[in-house]
Amino acid sequence: MRHARxxxxxxxxxxxxxxxxxxxxxxxxxxxxxxKGNEAIAMxxxxxxxxxxxxxxxxxxxxxxxxxxxxxxxxxxxxxxxxSEIASINxxxxxxxxxxxxxxxxxxxxxxxxxEGISYMAGDELPGLIVxxxxxxxxxxxISPSQGDYFQATRGGGHGDYRMIVLAPSTVQEMxxxxxxxxxxxxxxxxxxxxxxxxxIGQIKEPLTRxxxxxxxxxxxxxxxxxxxxxxxxxxxxLYLQEGELTEHNWKLYQKxxxxxxxxxxxxxxxxxxxxxxxxxxxxxxxxxxSSVELAREEGMKVGLFRPITLFPFPEKALYALSQQxxxxxxxxxxxxxxxxxxxxxxxxxxxxxxxxxxPGSLPSPEEVLEEIKKxxx
Amino acid sequence: xxxVFKRPECLIDIPFHFCPGCHHGIAHRLVAEAIDYxxxxxxxxxxxxxxxxxxxxxxxxxxxxxxxxxRASAVASGVKRARKDRIVFTYQGDGxxxxxxxxxxxxxxxxxxxxxxxxxxxxxxxxxxxQMAPTTLLGQKTTTSPYGRxxxxxxxxxxxxxxxxxLEGSAFVARVAVNNPANLMKAKKTIRKAFQMQxxxxxxxxxxxxxxxxxxxxxxxxEANRRVEExxxxxxxxxxxxxxxxxxxx
Numbered sequence: 001m002r003h004a005r006x007x008x009x010x011x012x013x014x015x016x017x018x019x020x021x022x023x024x025x026x027x028x029x030x031x032x033x034x035x036k037g038n039e040a041i042a043m044x045x046x047x048x049x050x051x052x053x054x055x056x057x058x059x060x061x062x063x064x065x066x067x068x069x070x071x072x073x074x075x076x077x078x079x080x081x082x083x084s085e086i087a088s089i090n091x092x093x094x095x096x097x098x099x100x101x102x103x104x105x106x107x108x109x110x111x112x113x114x115x116e117g118i119s120y121m122a123g124d125e126l127p128g129l130i131v132x133x134x135x136x137x138x139x140x141x142x143i144s145p146s147q148g149d150y151f152q153a154t155r156g157g158g159h160g161d162y163r164m165i166v167l168a169p170s171t172v173q174e175m176x177x178x179x180x181x182x183x184x185x186x187x188x189x190x191x192x193x194x195x196x197x198x199x200x201i202g203q204i205k206e207p208l209t210r211x212x213x214x215x216x217x218x219x220x221x222x223x224x225x226x227x228x229x230x231x232x233x234x235x236x237x238x239l240y241l242q243e244g245e246l247t248e249h250n251w252k253l254y255q256k257x258x259x260x261x262x263x264x265x266x267x268x269x270x271x272x273x274x275x276x277x278x279x280x281x282x283x284x285x286x287x288x289x290x291s292s293v294e295l296a297r298e299e300g301m302k303v304g305l306f307r308p309i310t311l312f313p314f315p316e317k318a319l320y321a322l323s324q325q326x327x328x329x330x331x332x333x334x335x336x337x338x339x340x341x342x343x344x345x346x347x348x349x350x351x352x353x354x355x356x357x358x359x360p361g362s363l364p365s366p367e368e369v370l371e372e373i374k375k376x377x378x
Numbered sequence: 379x380x381x382v383f384k385r386p387e388c389l390i391d392i393p394f395h396f397c398p399g400c401h402h403g404i405a406h407r408l409v410a411e412a413i414d415y416x417x418x419x420x421x422x423x424x425x426x427x428x429x430x431x432x433x434x435x436x437x438x439x440x441x442x443x444x445x446x447x448x449r450a451s452a453v454a455s456g457v458k459r460a461r462k463d464r465i466v467f468t469y470q471g472d473g474x475x476x477x478x479x480x481x482x483x484x485x486x487x488x489x490x491x492x493x494x495x496x497x498x499x500x501x502x503x504x505x506x507x508x509q510m511a512p513t514t515l516l517g518q519k520t521t522t523s524p525y526g527r528x529x530x531x532x533x534x535x536x537x538x539x540x541x542x543x544x545l546e547g548s549a550f551v552a553r554v555a556v557n558n559p560a561n562l563m564k565a566k567k568t569i570r571k572a573f574q575m576q577x578x579x580x581x582x583x584x585x586x587x588x589x590x591x592x593x594x595x596x597x598x599x600x601e602a603n604r605r606v607e608e609x610x611x612x613x614x615x616x617x618x619x620x621x622x623x624x625x626x627x628x
Contacts, residue, residue: 052460078459082452083485090449090482094425094456097443102460120446225441225457227421227464235435237426237444 030211037175038063038202041105041131041195042071043210044179050101050129051077054091056084056110059143060199061133064105085110089117089130096121096128097236099224101183105131107199108149109140111157118192119158122253123238125223127186129179130164131195133202136360145198145284146360150338153196154312161250163257165193165264166311168282172206178309180213185264187218189256196311198334200284200363257313266309267318271297275304277328277377280319280343282308284363285332291366296373303373311339316346323347328376330354332369352376386410388419390439399599401589402430402498404556405565406437408587409469409496412570413440416577418465425454427470427479430504434469448479451486454493465576467494473503476512476538483542490547490581494572497538497584500591501610508594512536515613520594539586539619549581549622553614555588557606561616568618580622588614 035043042064045053053068065081072079078095082088088104095102106114111132121128132153136146153166165185167178178195186193225234240246268286271293272278281289286307296303306322306329308315323329329351331340340355347353356372358364385391388410394403413419419440426434428447435442445453450468458466475483475497483495502520503509510523513535517526527535543551550572554565565587572583588610590602597605 052456054456080455080459080489083481086449087452087482087485090446090452091456091459093445093449094443094453094458095460096456097453098423098457098460098464100460102456116446117449120444124444225423225443226461227423228439228441229420233435233439234441235443237435237442239432239444 030209033208033210034205035172035208036063036203036205037169037172037197038133039067040172040175040208041179042067043208044176045103045129046071046075047210047212048101048180048183050103050183051075052095052100052102053077053104054080054082054088054095054102055104055106056082056088058107058110060135060202061105061107061131063202064131064133085113086117089114092128092130093117093121093124093126096126097124097225099221099226101127101187103129103131105133107133107135108137108146111149111152115152115158118164119156119160119162120238121192122158122162122164123160124236125190126192126236127183127190128192129182129186129195130192132197134196134198142360143199144360145200145334145363147198147283147285147334147338148360149196150311150333150335153194154314154342162253163260163312165189165191165260166196167193168196168309168311169201170283170286170307171201172204172208175201176208176210177213184216184218187221188216189260190223191256196283198284261313264310265313265315265318267315268307268309270305270307272304272306272322272326274302275326276302277330277373278304278306278322278326279330279332279369279373280306280308280339281332282311282339285334288364288366289332289369292369292373295366295370296377301373301377303377308339314342314346316342319343319346320348320350323351327351328354328378330356330372330376332364332372333357334360334363386414388413388439390437392436394437395433396430397593399590399592399602401500401556401587404562405496405498405587405589406434408556408566408569409467410438411566412573415570416573418573418577421463422465422467423457423461425450425457425466425468427468427474429471429474431469431471431474431498432505448474448477449482450474451479451491451493451495452482455486455489455491458491458493462492465573467496467573469496469498471504472497472499472501472511472513476536480512483538484545487542487545487582487584488547490549492576492579492581494576494583495585496569496572497586498589499538499586499614500589501535502591502594504591504594513538515609535613537614539584542584543619547582548584548620550575550583550618551620552584552618553586553588553616555606555611555616557588557590557603564616586614
């Protein structure tokens with residue numbers, strides 16, 4: 001077989017990058033389909049104009065690279081199966097530095113390997129999407145669903161004082177919609193964004209509408225590295241050695257995170273209006289908990305559900321407001337207690353916060369959670 | 379009067395911070411001259427690595443991206459895949475490329491990424507204070523091989539150029555030195571050739587440049603220059619190891 005690459009003649013002009021950010025499906029009509037959660041992310045990436053994917057195989061997220069390895073090349077996109085997650089995130093870093101939309105996806109152990117690169121992206125102020133279809137740990141753990149990466153995702157994960165935008169879908173449609181949002185927020189804030197799903201949301205198959213969300217204003221990427229044609233050179237770096245420079249840089253990042261807290265908080269609530277006890281849960285556990293709320297309601301208990309969609313920024317003000325009327329919260333997680341800390345901090349001692357957690361292995365049933373509700377419902 | 383020697387357009391007019399007798403400045407200049415030669419300053423993106431070479435963005439009058447330690451070749455691949463119409467190069471030291479970044483450079487070469495890597499090999503970790511590198515010669519004393527590098531403990535110095543030349547994906551692999559005018563002129567031509575390979579979309583090009591590090595070798599500039607000739611070149615022979623012609627494509 002001949003090598004595919006052919007050198008062009010010297011005169012031939014090279015085409016500009018096709019990867020202008022902002023989407024390639026301007027005229028696409030909403031399209032109904034049935035898809036796995038992982039596939040929904042891959043579809044959304046393409047629809048959002050991300051034609052650059054770099055990743056390394058790991059269960060349970062392989063549907064994403066498999067879908068994109070098939071669909072990106074015909075669109076003129078680039079797909080690299082890298083030698084490691086370390087290379088993957090650095091390929092994203094490089095591609096994103098040109099102003100193009102780029103992404104990677106992995107699962108927990110792979111996301112651990114990416115933390116260095118994510119920290120550099122936060123320091124360089126580079127957008128980019130990282131999808132974590134998390135599995136159970138620590139170590140090699142297993143491939144069952146887990147929410148054990150909540151701390152890693154919301155506390156930064158890598159070294160240094162930074163935050164990532166973290167979105168937690170709980171349906172296949174949300175996998176799609178939040179992927180769009182993640183790209184937009186990453187571009188808006190020049191910050192990496194993460195979709196934090198798990199094996200359950202990644203593998204479940206549900207109806208999906210491929211639809212273009214409302215466009216939000218995105219600042220021009222005048223920082224992008226495209227060759228200093230007719231302008232001063234751009235530099236993207238995270239090393240600041242001059243007196244005061246790094247302090248200033250860290251304050252600048254802090255201001256961004258504060259702005260995110262003001263403007264980007266998203267959550268969903270269900271039956272909280274008259275609730276005496278509210279379950280706080282995200283992602284797959286919010287699905288189970290919703291059924292538990294319905295079961296409790298059938299038995300006449302006034303129970304509601306509060307579901308953070310943005311894990312960073314965490315909906316702390318909304319929870320605080322809710323705690324002025326509801327005095328009992330039950331946090332349900334697929335771990336031994338992580339988000340519960342944020343719930344406690346948010347309600348600030350104005351309400352009782354209980355916890356029901358399950359380490360990875362098996363999902364709790366709605367009835368199991370209902371039993372917990374009964375323990376604390378007065 | 380005719381101006382016969384000037385600063386490359388691609389280099390900013392400020393003094394290098396490098397130590398007296400260090401060869402980084404010379405290697406920087408050769409890269410800058412190659413970029414000027416092909417008039418590609420406004421379409422080139424440089425990727426800096428970690429170590430003494432991180433300050434590339436202070437010297438090169440081009441767009442520069444700083445890569446995490448060892449990851450420059452992966453970062454450069456990302457830049458190139460997003461903008462195939464740009465010229466992309468990395469400038470990496472031996473600690474960066476041959477130790478922590480060896481997986482990235484091997485796979486970048488193996489994918490045949492159409493980028494250029496300038497690999498600065500001075501057999502030592504420069505910026506962190508002269509620790510042993512994968513390229514440190516046997517018997518060489520460093521701050522972490524105080525008794526001299528012993529292969530029974532530390533293994534052997536890695537010949538990166540030879541290793542990368544074995545990969546089908548690499549298109550141009552060479553090793554040069556800048557310790558005397560004759561070698562310097564060859565180095566200039568070779569670095570230029572590496573960029574030409576990228577411009578012609580021939581694939582991965584790699585130039586290893588043997589550099590002196592008088593500070594961490596505990597030598598004067600002249601002694602360090604002599605060491606390049608007497609110790610480095612015999613172990614790291616100079617020359618073009620591989621040059622793909624179009625017909626070589628598999």
